[in-house]
Amino acid sequence: MGTGRADSEDHSHGGSSHGNFGAAGEYSDLDFDPHEFLYQFNTGRGEQENVPQDTYEENGRTVREFTFQAIDTTVTIAPGIEFPAWAYNGQVPGPTIRAVEGDLIRVKFENLGRHAHTIHPHLRNLNPEMDGIPQNGPGVLNTGESFTYEWIAQPMGVHFYHCHSLPLKEHIHRGLYGAIIIDPDPERVAENPEEYCNFHRSQITDELRADLVAEAKTRNHESPENDEVNEMVMVMNGFDTNFDGDNEVYAANTRAFAYGVGDTDGRGNWKAGETKRPIQIDRNQRQRVYLVNAIEFDAINSFHTHSQFFDYYDHGTTLTSTLQTVDTVMQCQAQRGIIELDYSNHDPGLYMFHAHQSEFAELGWMSFFEVV
Amino acid sequence: MTGDFRFDAKRLTVSTGTQVRWTNESEVGHTVTAYDGQIPSEAAYFASGEFDSEKAARNNVSGGLIASGEAYEHTFEVTGTYEYVCIPHESSGMTGTVVVK
Ligand SMILES: [Cu+2]
Ligand SMILES: [Cu+2]
Numbered sequence: 477m478g479t480g481r482a483d484s485e486d487h488s489h490g491g492s493s494h495g496n497f498g499a500a501g502e503y504s505d506l507d508f509d510p511h512e513f514l515y516q517f518n519t520g521r522g523e524q525e526n527v528p529q530d531t532y533e534e535n536g537r538t539v540r541e542f543t544f545q546a547i548d549t550t551v552t553i554a555p556g557i558e559f560p561a562w563a564y565n566g567q568v569p570g571p572t573i574r575a576v577e578g579d580l581i582r583v584k585f586e587n588l589g590r591h592a593h594t595i596h597p598h599l600r601n602l603n604p605e606m607d608g609i610p611q612n613g614p615g616v617l618n619t620g621e622s623f624t625y626e627w628i629a630q631p632m633g634v635h636f637y638h639c640h641s642l643p644l645k646e647h648i649h650r651g652l653y654g655a656i657i658i659d660p661d662p663e664r665v666a667e668n669p670e671e672y673c674n675f676h677r678s679q680i681t682d683e684l685r686a687d688l689v690a691e692a693k694t695r696n697h698e699s700p701e702n703d704e705v706n707e708m709v710m711v712m713n714g715f716d717t718n719f720d721g722d723n724e725v726y727a728a729n730t731r732a733f734a735y736g737v738g739d740t741d742g743r744g745n746w747k748a749g750e751t752k753r754p755i756q757i758d759r760n761q762r763q764r765v766y767l768v769n770a771i772e773f774d775a776i777n778s779f780h781t782h783s784q785f786f787d788y789y790d791h792g793t794t795l796t797s798t799l800q801t802v803d804t805v806m807q808c809q810a811q812r813g814i815i816e817l818d819y820s821n822h823d824p825g826l827y828m829f830h831a832h833q834s835e836f837a838e839l840g841w842m843s844f845f846e847v848v
Numbered sequence: 849m850t851g852d853f854r855f856d857a858k859r860l861t862v863s864t865g866t867q868v869r870w871t872n873e874s875e876v877g878h879t880v881t882a883y884d885g886q887i888p889s890e891a892a893y894f895a896s897g898e899f900d901s902e903k904a905a906r907n908n909v910s911g912g913l914i915a916s917g918e919a920y921e922h923t924f925e926v927t928g929t930y931e932y933v934c935i936p937h938e939s940s941g942m943t944g945t946v947v948v949k
Contacts, residue, residue: 507906525907545909547936560939566906588877588909588936590853619876 501555502738503731503751508551508567510727510734514708514755517574517657518542519697527571540575540629541582546589546639546652553715553725554732554840555751561651562589562639568730569711569770570637570654574697575629577661583625585617592616593652596640598810600630609640616641632660632672632695633792634766634812648809649716649723649772655709655812657766660692660795662699672795691795694762705762708755712777712807712831712841713770722773725840726831732840737826746826754826754844763817763845766792769807777841778806779815780832783822789814804832819847849878849914853937855944863949867923870896870914877913878934878942880920881905888928896920909935924948 516524520531520540528543544564551561551568564570575581587593594616596608605613606625614623639652660672669685670677672692693701713730714723725732731751738749748754757763769777780803787797788805792814799805805813819827824847831841850856851874862868870880881895884902897912899905905912912935914920924930927948934942 507903545936547909548939548942549935550939562939566909566935586910588913590937590940 502749503552503555503734505552505558506751508730509751510729510731511753511755513567513569513572513729514710516572517697517707517709518571519574524565524571526565526567534580538576538579539582540573540579541584542571542573544570544583544585544595546585546587546593548589548591551651551730553717553727553730557717557725559651559715559717559725562591562593562647563651564595564654568651568653569709569713569768570652572655572657572709572766573637574657574659576659576696576698577630577632577664579629581625581627581629581656583627584622585625586622587617587619590619591647592618592641593639593647594641595625595637597625597627597656598636599627599656599658601627610642629656629658631793632658632692634658634768634814635791636768636770636810636812638770638810645772648770649714651713653711653713653770655711655766655768657709657792659696659698659702662689662692662696665689665692665795674794674796688795695795705764706757707764707766709766709768710779711768711770712779714772714774714836714841716773723771723839726771726836727840728843733842735843737844748846754846756846756848757819759819759822759824759847763819765815765817766812767805767807767815768812769809771809774833774836776806776808776833777836778804778832780804780830781817782828784817784819784827784829786818787816789816819845822847824848849874849934851875853934853940853942855934855942858943859945859947861947861949862924864925864927865923866948867921868946869919869921871919872914872916875916877915878937879905879909879912879914880922880944881912881933881935883931883933886929886931888926888930891924891926891928891930894922894930894932906935 530541594608635656639647641647693699710728715725717724737746740746771777785801788799790798790813830837849872895905930946
């Protein structure tokens with residue numbers, strides 16, 4: 477196993493030792509597929525078998541109901557390297573929840589693991605009992621205990637959920653976290669446009685209002701305009717495999733180099749592997765990344781694109797970008813945002829993206845888009 | 849299955865045709881779930897909840913739970929080594945082995 481070191485033992489032949497970093501070998505444990513995870517949005521319609529779910533109307537609201545169970549499970553973080561995780565529904569990151577603003581998210585949580593856990597959502601939550609912390613509501617849930625959390629889906633954006641048991645550091649880095657995506661309601665955007673941009677109500681022109689509504693439709697999974705966008709979830713994380721309070725393996729979506737290449741000679745040639753392969757994207761399609769930073773121990777994480785600049789929407793809570801034309805953003809833990817990418821002018825081929833902490837990149841958080 | 853999240857005995861050797869019985873002597877639920885590919889190839893898959901694969905068992909953890917005081921039984925017909933796990937406590941070390949001679 478050679479995470480983060482040059483694969484070649486012979487340094488006299490230049491090319492390979494300097495051009496080829498990454499974990500050797502392919503993943504053999506296929507229980508979790510980071511390529512599938514990118515596109516798994518649970519809206520209550522049964523998108524994932526390991527996430528019992530339902531959607532129905534109740535008191536004039538759409539309810540999206542999910543069953544979450546915390547278990548102590550083993551996850552593979554690099555070929556041949558397993559990590560003793562604590563996980564919601566057996567996966568790290570936990571299942572992505574998706575709802576439309578104003579919906580009710582109902583999570584029937586049962587803790588089957590050995591340690592006490594909660595689910596704390598980063599949402600605008602009006603009932604303190606539902607905050608998922610030790611000091612409120614049901615507090616921590618011991619092995620075998622259950623509680624049903626109810627959260628109003630607000631505000632629009634990309635959000636974070638995680639266990640809030642103590643010690644927090646350990647409960648987060650063991651794997652109890654995931655993403656919640658709240659889509660805008662285009663009708664609400666038309667009525668309250670000033671809540672979705674950095675302009676005062678008096679500054680909203682008809683044109684701006686129409687632009688905001690159009691943008692909202694691209695974000696709402698129930699609108700046909702959303703089908704035109706290729707949307708991906710990336711949760712940046714790390715793993716402290718020897719429990720020394722520092723991460724040894726980094727990734728977007730748990731598996732080191734899973735969006736890398738299978739093989740390269742370091743001379744510009746590469747091959748896709750079975751499990752380690754670039755994310756293929758259609759250059760004519762708009763690309764959107766829901767980016768969340770779950771990293772523990774390191775103060776910040778980052779996302780950097782090669783040969784590409786993007787617009788960034790911090791927390792995803794606005795429909796006008798908060799950063800324009802950047803190729804790097806950083807996030808502290810729990811920070812998240814939406815990245816909008818356009819490759820329509822790029823030639824087909826391989827475009828790298830990674831954390832611009834070189835250490836993180838060399839220890840796993842290094843990826844590629846293959847533009848086709 | 850004992851109160852400190854382990855199988856007792858962790859490794860058990862029996863002869864063919866033996867019925868093994870796991871009794872949950874703890875206060876919390878556990879599963880007995882064979883690892884796919886870590887049982888003899890001719891042997892039938894086994895799991896509490898009567899799932900036919902590890903994946904099916906993992907997709908329905910509750911369905912495999914043996915409640916406190918209850919038991920699960922399986923008869924081993926084929927010689928070889930069988931590795932199994934308690935799904936909700938895997939990374940807490942709750943795994944076991946049955947060797948059939
Ligand atoms: Cu916890
Ligand atoms: Cu157990």
